[in-house]
Amino acid sequence: MDVEKRLHVAADSLKREATAFDEKLFMAKIFGALDIVTSGGGDTGPRVDRVTAVHPGPGGPQEDAQSEAPPDLLRFRAELNSLKTYVSEGGDNQEGGDNPRKLRRIAELVELLDGEQAALPWWQRAAEEGDELAIMTVEDMTAATK
Structure with missing residues (x-):
C-alpha cells in the first residue's frame, strides 16, 4: 500500500x-x-x-468505573455512541454521501477503544460504501492476517 x-x-x-x-x-x-x-x-x-x-452529587447513580477513565476516552466513547445511534436510526440515508465517512469514524473509534478485530466489521461496512481510506485499511488488515 x-x-x-x-x-x-x-x-x-x-x-x-x-x-x-x-x-x-x-x-x-x-x-x-x-x-x-x-x-x-x-x-x-x-x-x-x-x-x-442536575448531576447527582458524589456517590450518585451516574458514578461508575467509567468516571475514572481519562476525559478523552469518555469523549471518544460518547462520540462513538452518538454515531452508532445516528447510523442505526437511518440518519445516514438522509444526507447522501455522509454515510461512508460516518462509518469510517465509527471504525476508527472502535479500533481505538476496543481493538482492531472489533473494528474490522465497521471498516468493511465503510469500504462497501466506497470510503477510500476504509478500502485501503481493509486491504491492509486482511493482508496482515494472511
Missing part, C-alpha cells in the same frame, strides 16, 4: 470534515444532550439558571 496515497486520502478527508463543521449545530446537540435550555435570539450560551437536569 502506498503510504503517500494513504496520507493524501486521509488529509483530504480531514480537510472536508474540518471545513464542514457547524459549531451552532454541535452546541445545540450538546446542550440538548445535557438538558440545558439556551436563551433565544441567536445566543448559544447556556442559561445555567434554566438547567432542567
